[in-house]
Amino acid sequence: MLSDKNHNNLWSATARPAPATHPLQGDATADVVIIGAGYTGLSSALHLAEAGKRAVVLEAKSIGHGGSGRNVGLVNAGMWVMPNDLIKTQGEKWGMTLITALGQGPARVFELAERFGMDCEAIHNGTLHLGVGASGYEELGERARQWQALGAPVERLDKDQTAKLTGTNAPSGALLDKRAGTIQPLGYVRGLAEAALSLGAEIYTVSPVTAAVHEDGLWRISTPGGTVTAPWVIVATNAYTGLVPDFPFASQREELTILPYFQFATQPLPEAMANRILPQRQGCWDTRTVMTSLRMDKAGRLVFGSVGALEPISVGTQRAFARRTLASLFPFLPEITLDHFWHGQIGMTDNALPKFHRYGPNAIGVNGFNGRGIATGTVFGQAMARHIAEGEAMILPETKIGAAPLGRTKTRFYKLGSQMLHFISSRI
Ligand SMILES: Cc1cc2nc3c(=O)[nH]c(=O)nc-3n(C[C@H](O)[C@H](O)[C@H](O)COP(=O)(O)OP(=O)(O)OC[C@H]3O[C@@H](n4cnc5c(N)ncnc54)[C@H](O)[C@@H]3O)c2cc1C
Numbered sequence: 001m002l003s004d005k006n007h008n009n010l011w012s013a014t015a016r017p018a019p020a021t022h023p024l025q026g027d028a029t030a031d032v033v034i035i036g037a038g039y040t041g042l043s044s045a046l047h048l049a050e051a052g053k054r055a056v057v058l059e060a061k062s063i064g065h066g067g068s069g070r071n072v073g074l075v076n077a078g079m080w081v082m083p084n085d086l087i088k089t090q091g092e093k094w095g096m097t098l099i100t101a102l103g104q105g106p107a108r109v110f111e112l113a114e115r116f117g118m119d120c121e122a123i124h125n126g127t128l129h130l131g132v133g134a135s136g137y138e139e140l141g142e143r144a145r146q147w148q149a150l151g152a153p154v155e156r157l158d159k160d161q162t163a164k165l166t167g168t169n170a171p172s173g174a175l176l177d178k179r180a181g182t183i184q185p186l187g188y189v190r191g192l193a194e195a196a197l198s199l200g201a202e203i204y205t206v207s208p209v210t211a212a213v214h215e216d217g218l219w220r221i222s223t224p225g226g227t228v229t230a231p232w233v234i235v236a237t238n239a240y241t242g243l244v245p246d247f248p249f250a251s252q253r254e255e256l257t258i259l260p261y262f263q264f265a266t267q268p269l270p271e272a273m274a275n276r277i278l279p280q281r282q283g284c285w286d287t288r289t290v291m292t293s294l295r296m297d298k299a300g301r302l303v304f305g306s307v308g309a310l311e312p313i314s315v316g317t318q319r320a321f322a323r324r325t326l327a328s329l330f331p332f333l334p335e336i337t338l339d340h341f342w343h344g345q346i347g348m349t350d351n352a353l354p355k356f357h358r359y360g361p362n363a364i365g366v367n368g369f370n371g372r373g374i375a376t377g378t379v380f381g382q383a384m385a386r387h388i389a390e391g392e393a394m395i396l397p398e399t400k401i402g403a404a405p406l407g408r409t410k411t412r413f414y415k416l417g418s419q420m421l422h423f424i425s426s427r428i
Contacts, residue, residue: 002062002069002186002342007310010265010303010340011069011186016119018063018190019197023225024204030056030230032388033221035209035249038068039373040366041236042192042203043381046112049199051389056228057201058221060208064189066240067373070344072263072293072305074127074283075106075374077179080352083146089351094397098353101383101395103152105375106180112378113183116198118191120184121298127180128284130162130171136287137172144175153178166284166294167277168329174284182283182295185374192378212248214360232388235357235365236381238373239347249359251401252367255349259371262343263305264322265297266336274300277330292325301340302326302333310343346371354380356396364388366396 002012032048034041037059048055059065078099079086087095106124113122131137140156147154154177157165162174193203204223211222212233219233237243241253268274274296278284283295293305304322308314319338326333349355349368354376356366364387366380379395386392 002065007342008340009070009186009342010263010297010301011073011184013340014297014299015184015186015190019194019203021063021193021203021205024058024207024223024228026226028056028202028226028228030054030202030228032056032232032234033058033219033228033230034234034236035221036060036066036236036238036240037063037189037193037203037205038066038236038238038240039189039192039377040238040381041234042189042196043378044234044236044385045196045201045203045381046192046199047382047385048389049196049201051385053385053389055196055201056230057196057203058207058209058223058228059203059205060244062205063193063203064186066238067344067346067369068189068377069186070342071185071374072283072285072295072303073182073185073374074285074293074295075109075181075183076127076372077104077106077152077177077375078102079354079372079376080370082143083150086353090353090397097395099150101379102376103150103179105379108382109183109188109375109378110181112195113188113191116191116195118188118195120187120191122181122183122188123281124181125280126176126178126282127182128157128162128165128282129175129177130166130284130286131173131175132287133172139287140173140175147177165278165280165282167279170329171286176282182281183374184297188374208244209248210244210246212363214363217361219363231362233359233363234384234388235359235363235367236377237365238367238369238377239345241367249363249365251359252355252357252365255355255402256347256368257349259307259346259348260309260343261305261346261371262308262310262318262341263293263303264319264338265301265303265340266326267339268300269302269333271300273333276332277302294329302330302336308343310341315341354396355399355401356380356394357401358398
């Protein structure tokens with residue numbers, strides 16, 4: 001659930017309702033079965049339907065139950081890895097293919113949102129990567145140099161320029177990426193679902209996939225209520241792959257380190273105050289290793305996030321940390337009420353890049369977006385659709401599934417380590 005006794009997710013409180021869907025009942029056939037109704041699965045469904053293919057999406061819970069309904073809503077271009085490192089590790093061909101495809105990702109998201117009239121608070125006004133201290137400012141300078149060499153509309157801002165765009169003097173500078181922007185993340189994933197349905201795709205919710213058999217060139221994918229038989233399968237379960245026991249394509253779970261990330265949102269701020277914070281409504285995150293993020297929503301709520309989970313034992317610590325950080329960034333804020341709070345799972349990979357896998361004959365998937373999945377999921381969903389419908393090459397080389405070195409240990413470390421750090425910094 002996006003909201004329960006430990007979560008009151010802002011995005012589910014303010015998004016327009018999801019299109020009506022129901023569990024799969026009985027046996028069906030399709031050209032492609034897609035497992036998971038997040039950005040990746042639904043972008044695949046939309047683009048397959050557009051190409052005249054019959055796409056059936058099976059979702060264990062609800063549309064956007066995974067990262068797609070819980071994230072910050074920063075529509076970023078590219079991955080964390082700096083462009084030069086990407087070319088160094090992936091080679092010129094794959095490095096440039098990824099840089100180009102993901103660099104155009106935000107434009108793809110905003111174009112889809114506009115073309116299908118999605119109600120998702122889309123603001124195509126750039127994002128700000130905020131520098132922390134001198135080393136953060138240096139890092140942003142290097143990022144700016146590398147992107148500018150590739151012709152990207154990215155610039156480093158000094159401390160004063162950054163203060164004007166954020167309303168706080170804390171950052172040492174910022175990287176303004178004009179390709180990027182913000183959305184209401186659940187609104188966007190529901191918009192993708194509506195668009196896919198309007199083009200003829202089928203979406204079944206509360207339909208967890210529990211078995212898969214490949215026979216005579218066809219996959220038979222089973223849920224408790226029925227089956228779908230199709231020549232192709234797209235696995236789009238990403239960081240929520242462990243959700244359903246006995247999931248037949250669960251092997252990718254071993255290569256992901258799960259990073260929990262929480263957010264708190266204030267009540268709508270009085271207009272005069274809301275206009276002092278991020279007046280042009282760019283969304284931000286910073287250069288800290290345990291990063292924090294900041295954005296406003298359409299109604300003027302301030303949304304703050306950082307690494308960690310909101311469990312009964314940790315929610316008080318994280319809330320105190322959020323309060324204290326917001327008060328130090330914006331001393332003019334009155335006593336704030338943090339009405340909304342929720343967390344989600346981010347799938348991290350060993351090289352901070354997504355992985356493209358084949359799980360068997362005509363069974364493909366991309367996962368591990370390292371906290372950059374809005375544009376990336378949209379782009380890879382489209383790429384998989386084109387691969388199936390038009391025979392186009394994928395934009396990422398295929399890799400074998402391998403276990404993440406110390407993956408489970410790191411997952412535990414992220415949870416406990418961030419909690420301790422926030423405990424300490426909320427008291428000093
Ligand atoms: C807190 C947080 C903040 C983030 N911030 C940002 C951000 O600001 N910008 C950005 O670009 N990215 C961000 N991300 C990352 C981004 O949200 C994800 O990369 C993206 O949503 C992944 O989309 P997806 O469709 O691949 O997977 P998901 O949205 O996770 O969808 C996977 C779906 O598969 C379903 N599923 C799992 N198992 C089964 C099964 N057996 N049968 C059927 N269905 C199944 C799940 O229920 C889920 O709905 C953030 C992520 C989190 C968690």
